Amino acid sequence: GAGVSQSPSNKVTEKGKDVELRCDPISGHTALYWYRQSLGQGLEFLIYFQGNSAPDKSGLPSDRFSAERTGGSVSTLTIQRTQQEDSAVYLCASSLMGGFPETQYFGPGTRLLVL
């Protein structure tokens, strides 16, 4: 079946502009995660959605970052007033119910470059 999809695959933007990154989870998965991976760095958790529960936003690095999940499916990560340090690969993952020990299935990522 179809896996997690993300768009765009690559995004180049100028410092100060806003960007929106989209994630389509696996159909039927109620849990959705956003991570980012900077060059040479490990995986950094950003935000977690599970069903109708309040999202865990504890990983968002600043108030310029926000995310929403509409209809319990598609999610959008928005970065306002982008900075060069926001350049990274933004990864989305989904799992069936959320929590441990579920397997998280990752999308291919969106490569963001802020000039």
Added chain:
Amino acid sequence: DAKTTQPTSMDCAEGRAANLPCNHSTISGNEYVYWYRQIHSQGPQYIIHGLKNNETNEMASLIITEDRKSSTLILPHATLRDTAVYYCIVRSPRSNDYKLSFGAGTTVTVRA
């Protein structure tokens, strides 16, 4: 969560078994060992996980020592497509342990 230690890199011949070691000497009794991999320009991919017993699936086998302080991921017949960074992590069955975190991992290069 317990910290893991992996070799920085290793080479493997195509068609041969690849044995990837991981040390997790501070692992707690209820913590699981997980393996993921990340092929260049792709998202991480789940491989296998285990608690105490050895595990096998269609991708790999996981051998965990009796004292659980180390484990080995075995790719039985490595192919060029197995070239990737392999991450060994320890996960605790806490309700909020959904935040995956990878270290540097082992860069595995499979050579023809």
